[in-house]
Amino acid sequence: MFTPTSCLERRILINKRDIKMGNLVGYGVEDTMSNVAKMSRWVCLECHYIYDPIKGDPKNGIPAGTAWEDVPDTWRCPECKILKAKKGVFKRLDD
Numbered sequence: 654m655f656t657p658t659s660c661l662e663r664r665i666l667i668n669k670r671d672i673k674m675g676n677l678v679g680y681g682v683e684d685t686m687s688n689v690a691k692m693s694r695w696v697c698l699e700c701h702y703i704y705d706p707i708k709g710d711p712k713n714g715i716p717a718g719t720a721w722e723d724v725p726d727t728w729r730c731p732e733c734k735i736l737k738a739k740k741g742v743f744k745r746l747d748d
């Protein structure tokens with residue numbers, strides 16, 4: 654099971670590791686960029702639409718660069734109109 658906080662927790666772990674390594678020069682910028690690169694895509698199991706956080710869903714009010722975790726529960730799949738909040742419909746794609 655993936656919880657909405659799992660991504661955040663992983664990010665915190667990475668931050669702790671980087672701080673331990675003394676890797677603090679330019680840290681803020683690199684951290685932001687690596688988080689964007691790490692954002693997972695999610696697939697709708699109803700219609701196989703893939704939500705790509707790099708693209709977002711601008712037609713439905715989700716700007717490009719929006720992590721899945723930040724997409725509101727009221728968002729609907731643009732293909733089959735199923736609610737994001739519905740359990741078990743969307744699955745994380747781990748590349």
Ligand SMILES: [Zn+2]
Nearest residue numbers: 697700730733
């Ligand atoms: Zn769908």
